Amino acid sequence: MREELFKMERKGLVTEGQEVKVTERVNGSLYSYLVEPSVAMSGIYRSNQRIKSKTGVINEIRETERGFYLVVGFDE
Numbered sequence: 001m002r003e004e005l006f007k008m009e010r011k012g013l014v015t016e017g018q019e020v021k022v023t024e025r026v027n028g029s030l031y032s033y034l035v036e037p038s039v040a041m042s043g044i045y046r047s048n049q050r051i052k053s054k055t056g057v058i059n060e061i062r063e064t065e066r067g068f069y070l071v072v073g074f075d076e
């Protein structure tokens with residue numbers, strides 16, 4: 001199981017345990033990911049770090065002073 005962190009701006013858009021679709025965005029040899037429909041965004045990954053799964057499950061929603069973060073688990 002692979003877990004990745006996604007930044008979410010507003011509370012209440014998704015719930016823990018929910019299955020979500022992830023869309024890959026490519027910029028040259030760099031990749032980023034969106035939890036659809038534009039709920040949260042990942043950081044930037046290099047090609048050897050790409051997320052291969054198209055769906056994941058939200059394992060945790062963290063609230064910090066900088067905003068909300070989703071911990072999404074992928075079967076990889």
